[in-house]
Amino acid sequence: MHKGRRLNITALFLLFAWTISSCEDNNPGDGGNNKTDDSKFELQLSFNGQIDNEPLPPVGQSVFKTKYGDELFMITNWAMIFSDLALVTEDDDTVRLGDGYQWVDLRYNRNKFTYKGIPKQRYKGIQFTMGLDSAVNHGDPSVWAADHPLNPLMNGLHWGWSGGYIFQAMDGRYKVHEDSFAYGFSYHTATMQFVTRYFLPLEEDLSGDKHHIAVNINADRFFGNASLNEGILFADDPVSHSEGDHEEEAMRKFLDHSLYGFRVNLVE
Amino acid sequence: MKRNVGIWLMVVALFSCSKEEQAFDDSRKSYTATPVSTSDIFPMEFGAPNLPKDNPFTEEGIFLGRMLFYDPILSLDSSVSCASCHQQQYAFAEPLDRSFGIFGLRTSRSAMPLFNLAYSQKFFWDARVSSLRQLVFEPIVAHNEMAMSLARLEERLKRNKKYIEYFNKAFNEEPNLYDMSLAMEQFLLSMVSKDSRFNRFFPGDNVQELNASELRGAFIFNGLVNFDANGNTKGADCFHCHGGEMAQQQNPAMGGIANNGLDASTTDLGVGGVTNRDQDMGVFKAPSLLNIALTAPYMHDGRFKTLEEVIDHYSDNVHYENPTIHPQMAAHGGIQLNLSDQQKTDLIAYLRSMTDSTFIQNPKYANPF
Numbered sequence: 191m192h193k194g195r196r197l198n199i200t201a202l203f204l205l206f207a208w209t210i211s212s213c214e215d216n217n218p219g220d221g222g223n224n225k226t227d228d229s230k231f232e233l234q235l236s237f238n239g240q241i242d243n244e245p246l247p248p249v250g251q252s253v254f255k256t257k258y259g260d261e262l263f264m265i266t267n268w269a270m271i272f273s274d275l276a277l278v279t280e281d282d283d284t285v286r287l288g289d290g291y292q293w294v295d296l297r298y299n300r301n302k303f304t305y306k307g308i309p310k311q312r313y314k315g316i317q318f319t320m321g322l323d324s325a326v327n328h329g330d331p332s333v334w335a336a337d338h339p340l341n342p343l344m345n346g347l348h349w350g351w352s353g354g355y356i357f358q359a360m361d362g363r364y365k366v367h368e369d370s371f372a373y374g375f376s377y378h379t380a381t382m383q384f385v386t387r388y389f390l391p392l393e394e395d396l397s398g399d400k401h402h403i404a405v406n407i408n409a410d411r412f413f414g415n416a417s418l419n420e421g422i423l424f425a426d427d428p429v430s431h432s433e434g435d436h437e438e439e440a441m442r443k444f445l446d447h448s449l450y451g452f453r454v455n456l457v458e
Numbered sequence: 459m460k461r462n463v464g465i466w467l468m469v470v471a472l473f474s475c476s477k478e479e480q481a482f483d484d485s486r487k488s489y490t491a492t493p494v495s496t497s498d499i500f501p502m503e504f505g506a507p508n509l510p511k512d513n514p515f516t517e518e519g520i521f522l523g524r525m526l527f528y529d530p531i532l533s534l535d536s537s538v539s540c541a542s543c544h545q546q547q548y549a550f551a552e553p554l555d556r557s558f559g560i561f562g563l564r565t566s567r568s569a570m571p572l573f574n575l576a577y578s579q580k581f582f583w584d585a586r587v588s589s590l591r592q593l594v595f596e597p598i599v600a601h602n603e604m605a606m607s608l609a610r611l612e613e614r615l616k617r618n619k620k621y622i623e624y625f626n627k628a629f630n631e632e633p634n635l636y637d638m639s640l641a642m643e644q645f646l647l648s649m650v651s652k653d654s655r656f657n658r659f660f661p662g663d664n665v666q667e668l669n670a671s672e673l674r675g676a677f678i679f680n681g682l683v684n685f686d687a688n689g690n691t692k693g694a695d696c697f698h699c700h701g702g703e704m705a706q707q708q709n710p711a712m713g714g715i716a717n718n719g720l721d722a723s724t725t726d727l728g729v730g731g732v733t734n735r736d737q738d739m740g741v742f743k744a745p746s747l748l749n750i751a752l753t754a755p756y757m758h759d760g761r762f763k764t765l766e767e768v769i770d771h772y773s774d775n776v777h778y779e780n781p782t783i784h785p786q787m788a789a790h791g792g793i794q795l796n797l798s799d800q801q802k803t804d805l806i807a808y809l810r811s812m813t814d815s816t817f818i819q820n821p822k823y824a825n826p827f
Contacts, residue, residue, distance in 0.1 A: 250735025266737060266785055332505040343505050343577055350661055350702040361785040372781065374788030429789045431682055
């Protein structure tokens with residue numbers, strides 16, 4: 191009886207040891223490389239869609255917020271494509287985050303990204319371009335891997351007809367007053383003339399093992415600044431797809447205002 | 459004595475049991491499923507689909523899925539198969555506004571066509587399911603479709619010599635529901651339609667593929683709505699919801715869904731019936747327009763019998779007052795497009811260029827029985 195139990199225990203031990211060794215064989219990249227590089231940190235970068243410094247209302251709810259010109263609006267779709275996403279050092283060198291491309295969807299929670307192996311040092315800002323360089327924008331979109339941010343099947347932001355990507359898409363509904371009919375609005379940024387670069391000041395010493403940078407994106411600021419008494423009225427310009435004189439002018443205004451829409455809110 | 463008999467019976471049972479398992483193990487060893495490369499299934503020009511990583515394609519898996527798709531054994535009275543409502547000659551839709559299940563029961567919506575499913579992330583008119591292996595169980599258990607209990611189905615498959623053999627070949631397992639769903643997922647994913655003249659024309663380089671009317675239709679389809687001083691528009695902005703090489707809405711986060719203004723107020727909740735959200739009420743999946751000439755009648759309830767009726771709707775009869783109409787449709791200021799007869803004719807000609815006749819004749823998708 192005792193002998194049998196010993197055999198069972200021995201068998202269980204051998205099974206356990208075999209299981210462990212099998213696991214190691216299956217993950218050669220992880221095995222034996224437990225050292226961490228003390229000179230690097232892990233960054234979580236998040237983009238948070240807002241209206242008037244408050245989070246976007248939950249998806250699917252008809253909650254209208256006020257914008258320039260006392261128009262009311264709600265956002266049903268808001269996504270953008272970035273390139274050259276990087277931290278900028280005090281010496282104006284850049285540390286690219288991943289391959290520099292990212293697709294952010296502010297309505298469907300694709301807005302948090304983790305980057306490992308970032309050098310610990312002081313950074314003066316974060317930069318990115320809304321849009322792509324010409325070669326990538328007009329290149330073959332089918333070359334991207336299934337999980338790459340530029341795969342059109344993933345981001346749904348490729349303008350198949352004329353070629354090229356939609357760099358930014360914001361759609362929703364607006365009312366000219368509380369009781370009015372809710373019309374639609376649609377601002378789609380595309381074509382090389384509307385590639386826009388952004389630099390957000392940071393001035394932080396990122397020397398810990400993990401850091402989090404949160405960037406707020408305020409939608410209402412894309413349509414104007416009430417204090418400057420200028421902006422975009424949906425009643426005049428409900429649509430811009432970046433083509434045609436009038437629509438190009440509206441998109442230019444939209445992007446000029448967008449420079450005030452991004453702000454680093456949190457570094458920890 | 460009784461004790462001895464009991465022990466003897468247990469020994470016999472044990473041996474017979476292990477003998478049976480041994481025999482099964484032996485048969486499993488004799489089969490190695492043949493891998494199928496994804497590059498042999500999916501065209502480069504469509505881009506890389508996001509495929510399930512735990513269900514590699516094999517010849518045997520795809521074939522088993524095809525058998526199951528065409529086999530009425532999946533329904534309670536063995537009268538209805540998936541193919542009853544998803545018929546190859548109609549791009550795996552059927553020419554009915556609502557389908558017939560067992561005992562002549564009707565479904566509440568029309569059968570959607572089945573192709574290029576690898577490029578979608580939400581399925582059914584109300585986008586309620588996000589994986590094909592999950593999708594296959596829905597019609598099987600629906601009371602007005604196959605009305606089958608899953609336990610009974612598994613028993614049926616396990617007793618069927620043909621399926622014992624084919625599950626073994628595909629998965630080295632006896633028939634079971636999980637592998638059944640994987641096999642059907644493989645078959646459904648493998649159904650690719652890519653050989654229409656529209657596909658050869660896309661993204662607009664090979665104009666020789668289309669005739670003059672179809673080309674004019676392409677410009678209307680892909681043009682933005684922009685009314686001139688006379689209230690005419692050159693574009694109908696179809697491409698926002700039916701764009702790209704697969705003529706479908708590509709925003710996977712939104713599930714490719716939209717309210718296209720069929721009714722003044724919501725009659726069928728659509729996606730809203732699943733999410734219970736205000737903005738989803740009366741919203742439905744916007745299907746691919748590939749093979750659209752084969753998939754009449756149109757819309758979730760089959761209310762339009764012809765493409766002419768469909769175009770008339772978008773041109774003249776959109777209910778802009780519907781509170782959840784797609785923002786880009788409502789951005790026209792509630793004004794009907796009022797397309798001319800020539801524009802409508804050209805649009806329909808363009809839509810007809812999207813028919814892939816090789817897909818509906820491809821023996822890889824045909825009834826294997």
